Amino acid sequence: MNKITIAIDGFSSTGKSTIAKQLAKHLVYVYVDTGAMYRSVALYALQNGFISADHFNQEALILQLPKIELSFKFNGDLGYAEVYLNGINVEKKIRTLEVSSFVSQIATVSEVRKKLVEQQQKMGEDKGVVMDGRDIGTIVFPNAELKLFMVASAETRAERRYKELITRGDEVKYEAVLKNVTDRDYLDTTRKDSPLIKAIDAIEIDNSLLSIEQQFDKVLELAKKAI
Ligand code: C5P
DSSP, rough: OOOOOOEEEESSSHHHHHHHHHHHHHOOOEEEEHHHHHHHHHHHHTTTBOOOOOOOOHHHHHGGGOOOOOOEEEEETTEEEEEEEEEEOOOOOGSSSSHHHHHHHHHHHHHHHHHHHHHHHHHHTTSSSEESSSSSIIIITTTTTEEEEEOOOOOHHHHHHHHHHHHHTTOOOHHHHHHHHHHHHHHHOSSSOOOOOOTTTTTTETTOOHHHHHHHHHHHHHHHHHO
């Protein structure tokens, strides 16, 4: 069967990864979570003291970029690939509210974007890939055969993320999660390099009122038409 590239973009916590994982599993495609890559670079910057609440040493981070090696390894139990930063599995560490609150600043740095976009394009060069992020349909794969743009209200998204974090055992307040979601929306849509925008040929999916099953049925239909 003909293999295509599926690009899924959208605001934070719109359920991009849920639908991307379902699609990849169903179509036996590779799933690439590009947010995990930006989060891993943010974790590296935090671990090395390049970023904190009151400073961001961009130059130091840029100089260290060649030393940052990101890779994905498929975890059969989970059914998707986990991200490794310099050989260490950081899948859990990158999902904290702390990393979430610095990652969008890291993602404004053009040198960081260039490095990650190159790696993403390599990972998808043979097609048969479902990639989610903010610039997949616009920058990484502008020729993707299917482009989806996910939206949902900020409150719906914050509630989802809050429940996820609480289930993991993180002590967070709903208000802090909502603030993080709206702060990241702002940074992601207003940055100079590759801002989050809907590609003109992307299909918008508002899943505020859709169940996970309804969303999957709708998207699978679109994928089948595109293949
Ligand atoms: O998708 P996720 O919420 O994990 O992404 C974390 C952050 O990484 C986003 O808020 C955004 O700042 C950045 N990002 C990006 N481009 C991508 C994927 C993520 O700028 N392709």
